[in-house]
Amino acid sequence: DSCGLPIHHACKNGCNEELLQYLIAQYPESLGVHVGSLGSPLHCVKKEKFPRLLRFLLKEKYRADVENGLPLVHAFLQDDEIEDKDRILALCPFDLDERAEEDDMGR
Known part of the structure; x- marks a missing residue:
């Protein structure tokens, strides 16, 4: 609906990673x-307040690409569905060039 899906609301309100994992498992698309x-769930995250949530969403969205060795930033930039990439990149409080190595979320 025009108010967004549960994942949009969860991202906007800074839910924890466990809830996001559940929502993504129920409806990966x-x-x-x-x-x-609202845009996509990525656009709903308050990047300044929830950098871990943004990182989690990016890694989930591009999991297959990153696991196959493509740097996260390249997977993100190649996605034609994401608008305002410059805005999202400007607000990223972490380096998107990291590969799929183990991070602070145990992935």
Whole structure:
């Protein structure tokens, strides 16, 4: 609906990674759903307040690419469905060039 999916609300309100994992498991395609002015779940995250959540979403969205050795930043930049890439990159409080090595989320 025009108010967004549960994942949009979870991202906007800074839910924990466990809830996001559950929502993604229930509806994996929700990571790419754009809703009106909300945009995608990536656009809903308050990047300044929830950098771990943003990192988690990016790694989930591009998991297959990253696991196959493509740097996260390249997977992100190649995604034609994501608008405002410059805005998202400018607000990223971490380096997107990291590969799929174990990070602080145990992945």
